[in-house]
Amino acid sequence: MKAAVITFPGSNRDGDVTRALRQAGATVVSAWHADHDLPAGTDLAVLPGGFSYGDYLRCGAIASRAPIMDAVRAHAARGGLVLGICNGFQILCESGLLPGVLMRNADLHFICRRQHLKVARADTAFTNRYHVGQVIDVCIAHGEGNYVCDEETLHELESEGRVAFRYCDAAGNVSRAANPNGSLNDIAGVFSEDLNVLGMMPHPENLIDDLVGGTDGRGLFESLAAA
């Protein structure tokens, strides 16, 4: 597994996701937003969290038009894996690789805390080290994580099993009360039609070491490293 972690001006979680991927056994190389190609042999393109272009205009909007994104689109079209975390998810939505948009959190607060997620499916390259219904304890840190799409798209996502994770409480109850940002159907992450692109607001890369409070995020990177 060779992963290319793309840095945009304002990305700040590229180092953490690199560490998480390496710990899981992946080979990781860096890519720059102004590059026109992904490094040769890239299996997985990673769009890390952060505040690309200071969130100017709309979160992820300017980054989604960066030269490297044409290469990411071509990579995805060939069936290559793409992971977007937090700002990376926003960039994927803005680039058209995933449907919908991440709007301002319903309560207008920037939310930075631990958050439980329910794994919706375990038969993908991203989630095969988890099991369906598993509750994982990770982190969220975002001001614009309120997933919105039109009714038709929502119906498609649900009927095609393209919701990856939902916000829930520690007992695994998915409810409005456990939803931190107002996301439609408590959606925390979505897959593309062919399940090779995943965008998610939470940060699994924060929870890969007991030293910092847990390792529930490891499953995602171990799934990918074995893909």
Added chain:
Amino acid sequence: MKARVTVTLKQGVLDPQGKAIEGGLKSLGIEGIGAVRQGKVFDIEVESADKAKAESVLRDACERLLANTVIENYRIELAE
């Protein structure tokens, strides 16, 4: 040529910022405010002096960057 592009949220899209501003106006005691929706205004200098050309450039700019047409509408005004 000078142009103004206005980007607004589509009807039905929730606007928590607009709601907060609406609450702020009400708490100031400003009477007669109904609903508030927040949008963006871009003042743009277009190189072309030809109106049709300028409009087509701006339309391209809106579709490709200035607006996210999943949730936003845009309006282009060219200075006379």
